[in-house]
Amino acid sequence: MTHVPVQVQGIHHITLNGADRQTSVDFWEGVLGMPLIFEQPNLDAPEINHLYFDTGDGRTLTVFTEEGRQPPSQKLAQQPGSLHHIAFWVSQATIRLAEDRLKAQGYGSSGIKDRGFMDSLYFRDPMGLLVELASYKFDPPQGKTHGDVLNLAHKIRLERDGLAIETADVADALARLSER
Template sequence: MQKLQTQGVHHITFIGADRQTSIDFWEGMLGMPFIFEQPNLDVPTENHLYFDPGDGRLITVFTNENRKPDPTHIPEGIGHLQHIAFSVSRATYTQAKKRLDERGIKNTGEVDRGFMYSIYFRDPLGLLVELACYKFEPPVGVTHAEVLLEAHLIRTERGDYAISDEHLADAIERLTQRTTRSLSPDRGVADPYGGSTDETTDRHVAERPRG
């Protein structure tokens, strides 16, 4: 017996209401290009819309013109989707609350998850949507997932309750040393300023750049 090894998310499909509601939300609000459309090959009365969330994967929606938007919160239960999260840049994240407020959309405001910032709101059909922005950039050739795994190991080694900036910073340092080469025989921590007394520190206070 062997695994059925996956290599990423191919697509996620939702049951939508009418066609235009889906286009207005996924493309008109979240900016996902509407890239493909055809009938639902399993249910001829439905249409099948495809959107690109930005990473080459797909968000797809089954629509029917006889269905009307219902903003009632989707109930939580075993096997149900609790929420879906999409990655945004830090610049976009800082504008998210203002732009949601401008549309009159209730939202959580900024939520600090330790390794990322999040904001939550509901789509026109009651789906809980998260916009998330990582706090860190991984070293070249390393994925966000690998940094999180290393940070988790550091956190549990230290007995800390939840992930923090310190765990992420130390994970990035470990992974950089592990994945890159150096001519130095010793890559340990060094003090190029020759001490840490107040007098020594004062001599090396950074000057404000001119211009």
């Protein structure tokens, strides 16, 4: 019997466990600019509130809240099966300003880290969740996706026996994908 995968089309939403409502609204809307678009009871546990935030691309991030919950006082455990971090796509202009803007709101960060094909900046939300702001350092050629560019850049990296994708690999992939 042939096994056919269940084909996904992208992330629909991500749901996090938050503390009280205001802590979530202050962070996701106030710090990261994700508008609270609606809220309702958690339909599986009506005593829990369910907040829906717009991530900027029409998808949502949702947070379960209860007024008696408080943010944890210690770092979240990194055990198998747990979420390591969540990454949000931002522009190059935004990532260049993010460290100072986060600092002004009381959030420390890693500073910008060059990942070859993208820049990353990490910080923690009030619950201790590691949040990444990620910005591609390229735009794909017309008719191609970021995934197309990265797939070819990976092949170029393997050809040169490199440890990771570097900026030159991306530039070469862009050139090859742009050939007419």
